[in-house]
Amino acid sequence: MNVLRNLLDKQKPLFEKGGKLEKFYYAFEAGDTFLFTPNTTAGKHGTHIHDAIDLKRMMITVVIAMVPALLFGIYNVGHTHFLAVGELAEATFMDKILIGGIAVLPIVIVSYAAGGLVEVVFAIIRRHPINEGFLVSGMLIAIIMPPTLPLWQVALSAIFAVVIAKEVFGGTGMNVLNVAMTARAFLYFAYPGDMSGDVWYYLGDKQYADGFSGATPLAVAAEAVALDGAQPVAATLAGFQDGLFTFWNMTLGLIPGSIGSTSFIAVMIGAVILVATGVGSWKIIVSGFAGVYILGLILNLAGANEYMSMPAHYHFVMGGVAFGIVFMATDPVSAAHTEWGKWVYGLLIGIITVIIRVMNPAYPEGIMLAVLFMNVFAPLIDHYVVQANKKRRLQRATV
Amino acid sequence: MPKHIKLKRGFDINLAGKPEKEVSDAPPSDTYALKPTDFLGMLRPKVIVNEGDTVKAGTPLLFDKKQEAVIYCAPVSGEVVEIKRGEKRKLLEIKVLADKQIVYEEFTQHSVSDLPSISREDAQSLMLKAGVWPQIIQRPYGIVADPVDTPKDIFISTFDTSPLAPDFELLLKGQGNFFAAGVEILQKFTNGKVHIGVNADAEVSSVFSDVKGAVVTKFSGKHPAGNVGVHIHHVSPIGKGEVVWTVDPYGVAQIGKLFLKGIYDASKVISLTGSEVSKPQYYNTYMGACIDKITEGKIEHRNVRHISGNVLTGEKIEDTGYLGYYHHQITVIPEGNEYEFLGWMKPTTDKLSFHRALGLFSFLNSSKKEYVLNSNMKGEERAFVQTGIYEQVLPMDILPEYLFKAIMAEDYDDMEALGIYEVIEEDVALCEFIDVSKHDIQGIIRQGINLLREG
Numbered sequence: 001m002n003v004l005r006n007l008l009d010k011q012k013p014l015f016e017k018g019g020k021l022e023k024f025y026y027a028f029e030a031g032d033t034f035l036f037t038p039n040t041t042a043g044k045h046g047t048h049i050h051d052a053i054d055l056k057r058m059m060i061t062v063v064i065a066m067v068p069a070l071l072f073g074i075y076n077v078g079h080t081h082f083l084a085v086g087e088l089a090e091a092t093f094m095d096k097i098l099i100g101g102i103a104v105l106p107i108v109i110v111s112y113a114a115g116g117l118v119e120v121v122f123a124i125i126r127r128h129p130i131n132e133g134f135l136v137s138g139m140l141i142a143i144i145m146p147p148t149l150p151l152w153q154v155a156l157s158a159i160f161a162v163v164i165a166k167e168v169f170g171g172t173g174m175n176v177l178n179v180a181m182t183a184r185a186f187l188y189f190a191y192p193g194d195m196s197g198d199v200w201y202y203l204g205d206k207q208y209a210d211g212f213s214g215a216t217p218l219a220v221a222a223e224a225v226a227l228d229g230a231q232p233v234a235a236t237l238a239g240f241q242d243g244l245f246t247f248w249n250m251t252l253g254l255i256p257g258s259i260g261s262t263s264f265i266a267v268m269i270g271a272v273i274l275v276a277t278g279v280g281s282w283k284i285i286v287s288g289f290a291g292v293y294i295l296g297l298i299l300n301l302a303g304a305n306e307y308m309s310m311p312a313h314y315h316f317v318m319g320g321v322a323f324g325i326v327f328m329a330t331d332p333v334s335a336a337h338t339e340w341g342k343w344v345y346g347l348l349i350g351i352i353t354v355i356i357r358v359m360n361p362a363y364p365e366g367i368m369l370a371v372l373f374m375n376v377f378a379p380l381i382d383h384y385v386v387q388a389n390k391k392r393r394l395q396r397a398t399v
Numbered sequence: 400m401p402k403h404i405k406l407k408r409g410f411d412i413n414l415a416g417k418p419e420k421e422v423s424d425a426p427p428s429d430t431y432a433l434k435p436t437d438f439l440g441m442l443r444p445k446v447i448v449n450e451g452d453t454v455k456a457g458t459p460l461l462f463d464k465k466q467e468a469v470i471y472c473a474p475v476s477g478e479v480v481e482i483k484r485g486e487k488r489k490l491l492e493i494k495v496l497a498d499k500q501i502v503y504e505e506f507t508q509h510s511v512s513d514l515p516s517i518s519r520e521d522a523q524s525l526m527l528k529a530g531v532w533p534q535i536i537q538r539p540y541g542i543v544a545d546p547v548d549t550p551k552d553i554f555i556s557t558f559d560t561s562p563l564a565p566d567f568e569l570l571l572k573g574q575g576n577f578f579a580a581g582v583e584i585l586q587k588f589t590n591g592k593v594h595i596g597v598n599a600d601a602e603v604s605s606v607f608s609d610v611k612g613a614v615v616t617k618f619s620g621k622h623p624a625g626n627v628g629v630h631i632h633h634v635s636p637i638g639k640g641e642v643v644w645t646v647d648p649y650g651v652a653q654i655g656k657l658f659l660k661g662i663y664d665a666s667k668v669i670s671l672t673g674s675e676v677s678k679p680q681y682y683n684t685y686m687g688a689c690i691d692k693i694t695e696g697k698i699e700h701r702n703v704r705h706i707s708g709n710v711l712t713g714e715k716i717e718d719t720g721y722l723g724y725y726h727h728q729i730t731v732i733p734e735g736n737e738y739e740f741l742g743w744m745k746p747t748t749d750k751l752s753f754h755r756a757l758g759l760f761s762f763l764n765s766s767k768k769e770y771v772l773n774s775n776m777k778g779e780e781r782a783f784v785q786t787g788i789y790e791q792v793l794p795m796d797i798l799p800e801y802l803f804k805a806i807m808a809e810d811y812d813d814m815e816a817l818g819i820y821e822v823i824e825e826d827v828a829l830c831e832f833i834d835v836s837k838h839d840i841q842g843i844i845r846q847g848i849n850l851l852r853e854g
Contacts, residue, residue, distance in 0.1 A: 037743050044715045047828055047841070050777045055781045056743040277755045337787070
């Protein structure tokens with residue numbers, strides 16, 4: 001490794017103050033520190049030893065937690081492709097992976113490239129280090145998109161999100177909104193035709209098999225309510241297209257949806273990684289699912305229509321709620337920062353998600369708006385927790 | 400039965416190089432120094448000796464123009480050989496070349512039975528004159544106490560939970576009477592109580608547990624359970640406008656010795672610790688000793704960092720530097736000034752981490768495993784990202800992240816309301832150690848304290 005180190009050391013003066021490429025210092029630094037942990041030592045005062053953690057390690061942990069969801073997503077895009085075109089019986093495992101890879105990998109690459117480029121440009125202009133936060137955002141943006149999304153839209157949304165959601169606030173750590181959710185919301189409202197409706201099956205150059213419907217479970221459930229003499233939603237789902245949307249199938253994730261968010265099981269593997277490593281807040285995850293379940297139960301009691309009467313645990317496995325709670329709501333920067341605040345924050349995300357799903361006819365899925373909405377309100381929640389702390393201190397003061 | 404406070408939050412850093420419980424005489428150092436930089440609150444130090452003057456142990460060397468009553472004295476007798484100044488003539492060190500046999504300034508001597516009848520005024524003037532006053536630290540701010548104050552309470556923590564910390568029982572061996580006398584004197588200064596915090600997890604010597612007139616409280620838990628700031632928070636928290644004093648056990652004994660023997664005795668036991676020390680143990684020496692003779696021949700490698708104090712709050716000094724006024728240990732660890740290929744993602748079990756992120760497997764090690772940690776930062780400074788972490792190593796009802804941010808934003812009201820009066824550097828040292836974003840958190844706290852003192 002000495003060869004590489006020497007090479008980097010030789011180039012370094014070019015980028016340092018007074019060097020020819022001074023402007024690109026932070027781009028060089030990003031590469032340098034990616035390869036080598038720097039040789040900086042602690043100061044004269046203060047702690048002389050430091051924990052082995054840094055932001056790079058923390059962020060890469062989140063990326064690793066997303067890998068099961070990504071890999072399953074690749075497989076599932078292939079699987080649902082063959083399902084939709086009616087060739088499932090002939091397709092092998094490798095066929096599915098191949099088709100999935102062709103659909104998904106370009107999206108991941110474009111998302112990283114476009115967002116990363118903006119990061120670098122901002123780092124150079126604003127003279128701040130390139131932040132590791134995009135390691136996570138880049139992956140997140142890619143896997144919450146439909147597999148059929150045009151690549152230019154992926155690039156556009158990544159650029160929009162990095163600039164508007166993050167850099168204008170000062171970069172990683174300063175953002176109010178979750179970067180990836182902002183990317184998705186941007187597309188959702190700017191290009192609704194490519195983000196909703198019949199976009200969940202990657203068809204390539206083929207056509208749907210005769211009579212095949214491209215609807216998602218959430219759409220089926222929402223429609224079920226409007227019909228006269230509706231069946232219970234669970235039965236409608238189970239009966240849809242030869243049992244495509246049985247509870248088990250939805251848990252496993254062999255259903256249409258955003259690339260990485262269909263499988264409850266893959267997402268929960270990620271949740272276990274996040275919680276075990278302490279990188280994601282278990283409080284937000286638990287309270288988020290609790291919020292979904294509690295409102296689900298309350299709606300069961302009300303039971304005004306069939307959707308309300310749907311068993312509450314069905315909400316966990318339909319749409320992106322699990323993925324959103326595990327990977328989006330737990331983003332430490334845009335979530336509540338206080339420990340009590342995290343309970344409230346997670347709970348409200350769960351509740352709002354179900355409200356939007358069940359009671360709002362315009363949007364079949366609610367997790368995206370719920371997370372963004374609570375991102376905005378997280379500082380308010382924290383404000384009350386902080387005030388309570390101040391008050392306790394004030395009460396024991398004598399003057 | 401003393402109250403027992405169990406602290407759940409904290410983190411023990413188990414480093415290699417713990418001292419053997421054995422005290423030897425250190426080879427005497429040639430020079431001893433008083434460093435005005437050890438006193439954080441000192442604004443305008445004024446030297447009152449010249450190079451070439453001869454001094455006795457207890458001869459005034461220095462005072463602070465902003466606090467003229469408090470005198471800082473020579474630890475040993477000898478000749479003032481150098482008054483070292485740095486940039487902008489900042490006073491750094493006053494060095495005394497020591498005599499072979501130490502000669503002491505003589506102060507009024509008292510017998511144990513006299514102690515109760517001494518008035519606060521008399522006690523105070525003797526302590527100020529004889530140079531033991533700087534042992535008294537005031538909270539808030541963690542600076543030398545102002546003699547005009549009457550503190551709400553006085554706190555003494557008799558154990559140190561910092562990494563490789565020396566054992567105060569060994570430091571005060573055979574000095575129980577001086578410690579008791581010191582406590583008795585300190586009681587004159589407060590209308591409240593003298594509180595002694597003892598370690599609930601260890602056998603406590605009667606030197607600390609049987610002191611007349613003091614309130615003993617037991618504390619158990621991980622570091623910072625031994626920090627006096629934590630004790631104050633749980634026993635009698637500081638509100639706005641209140642003042643509490645703290646003294647470490649060595650300072651208490653030194654005060655007691657002044658009254659019972661009539662001398663300023665700066666002799667002390669220190670520990671030489673750290674992974675780079677070939678045989679870590681305790682040594683007899685004096686305050687402000689030059690560490691060169693003490694460490695000579697005992698350090699195994701070249702590329703090391705000498706620290707006066709512990710690895711969390713100490714000061715980096717040269718290998719010919721001087722022991723800090725309040726320090727009872729010298730720590731020597733490897734200097735981490737090297738690059739590490741993919742160091743940020745390489746799986747490892749030898750790097751200690753409070754976290755369990757990718758590849759950090761140190762949590763799998765037995766809790767008895769001793770670590771060799773170097774001074775590398777192990778990452779670069781970033782904005783605050785991870786939340787809910789600092790709380791886990793600060794056993795106080797404080798929201799650390801909000802406090803740090805209030806200081807960085809120079810928001811005076813918020814700093815006060817969020818509890819800056821309750822903490823000094825040592826209390827947040829662990830927050831700095833575990834920080835993902837590598838902030839200089841102790842520096843931030845001191846910056847906030849300075850803002851409040853100026854404002």
